[in-house]
Amino acid sequence: MSELYLARQPIYDSELGVFAYELLYRASEENSAPAGAGDQATYSVLVNALTEIGLDELVGPHYAFINLTRGFLVGDNPMPFSGSNVVLEVLEDIPADEAVLAGVRRLAEEGHMIALDDFVYDESLRPLVELCDIVKLDIMALDEAQLREHVETLSQYDLKLLAEKVETQEEFELCKALGFDYYQGYFFCKPNLLKRTRVTGSQLALAQLLAKLSDPDVGMDELDAIVSHDVALSYKLLRYVNSAFFALPAKVACLRQALTYLGIDLVKQWSLVLAMSSIEDKPHELLTTALVRARLCELIADECGYEGKERYFMVGLFSVLDALLDLPLEEVIASLPLAEEVTTALLQQEGQAGETLQQVIAFERGQWDQVDGSAFSPEQLQGFYLEAIRWVRAVGMPLK
CATH class of the missing domain: 1.10.3210.10 (Hypothetical protein af1432)
Incomplete structure (x- = not known):
């Protein structure tokens, strides 16, 4: 096995059933990959997960969310698995230029589900939004008014909304009320101290x-x-x-x-x-x-x-x-x-x-x-x- 850290974080539906796991990984011993190494790290985790470990070992019957870099989107790296249980994430720092749009369109046409990570809406991103299946909103980066505005704007598209960095039960309830479909964060590992006043x-x-x-x-x-x-x-x-x-x-x-x-x-x-x-x-x-x-x-x-x-x-x-x-x-x-x-x-x-x-x-x-x-x-x-x-x-x- 290569020198790779690879873990998983659950993504829930509104009933707190596991919908998917996002694969968390780093392919080097350094705290951050050196310049230009991100694409190789992405490709390494895809190949490693499929051939050395097996996606089934990591996520079972659930979807696997995997981050992609710009180089992977615009390059000709072969996709080492079918798209049936994989969601490919386009990172927020990737400019949505023509090459990226072409790459995302190619992956979508091949049957892969596409998610936009840490998304902040801008009209210039409309072509990219129209190609995706899931939009992830970082609720730590948006206040409640901005969240409501994003939900309303994105409701015109045929896609699902995922709230990420949900850390408390109150945040989960807010996002659920706003109409999010999926939830990611460590709120489920924390006590809901406001739920009751006495032990049942x-x-x-x-x-x-x-x-x-x-x-x-x-x-x-x-x-x-x-x-x-x-x-x-x-x-x-x-x-x-x-x-x-x-x-x-x-x-x-x-x-x-x-x-x-x-x-x-x-x-x-x-x-x-x-x-x-x-x-x-x-x-x-x-x-x-x-x-x-x-x-x-x-x-x-x-x-x-x-x-x-x-x-x-x-x-x-x-x-x-x-x-x-x-x-x-x-x-x-x-x-x-x-x-x-x-x-x-x-x-x-x-x-x-x-x-x-x-x-x-x-x-x-x-x-x-x-x-x-x-x-x-x-x-x-x-x-x-x-x-x-x-x-x-x-x-x-x-x-x-």
Whole structure:
């Protein structure tokens, strides 16, 4: 695999289902590609995603948004994939001259979906807008009045609107009310603190269950009693243990058998995952994010030889608890009997586990300058990230 950082960011529909993933990448060790290298970086990521990794590994059944540079649009680089599940993004700093328009028209005629990135409307851009399928508006760069004006202006075209850099639930609700079709940003990983004034019964029950399952002193008998007392959790766990993912030699009929086959640490781990999956008013991608982080933290801990890699898994998993419960993370953590290392990692991102989580989130978000200080090569980190995605896809169906 080439020296390439490649991650993904989800793009949602109005029901918070995943519509697509934008591929975030950088093809060199430098914080910014040297002059003239952008086109080669673009072509490298396209070829790499298709031939070395596979788009299906990265985005599954969803669309993949990929940035294109001017050189790619006006050049004769062959497109290494069909257009069925790819959206090609024209970057905002590319002048819409005749050569670019011809390139975009050629790609559109070949059946590729076209998106305009960080778009600000100007009448001179009309020919380009008429060729595209999706327009992305950076809501951090436009105030509410400008957003409304853009939505009204673009409504005359046969295209979809995507709001990007949506960071809060309030911004999501505003964009939804304005008529946007798709949404991109990290709002789904943050708690909606204005949604309610008190903890709901289901959230309280989940917090209490997580507290019991997180207790490092819980023994086999007590864990059996905790899970068995929760009928839904017990059913989910037994169904999951009997799935193809574990491939056990015989059907498991009770939790005690599961404990015998898998051990207490693995049963606790999956009980936590399944308990978190029970919240119904949150996007499934939130749990996907938690699992990718958990597995990535675990893989890095294992490679580094850190003790207690199950704690690293828990740190990654619990990093979304605030968004899951719509409570400040400090409040959630205070209610859980966690080891000091785990608490410090989650609240301050300090210590070995905290630094690992910090690196994982930076990679997830394409913050490559923060990843550069890693002891791992891009190839190693990319391998861990892809392994985490594959692992989550393998475990995913029973969690839905």
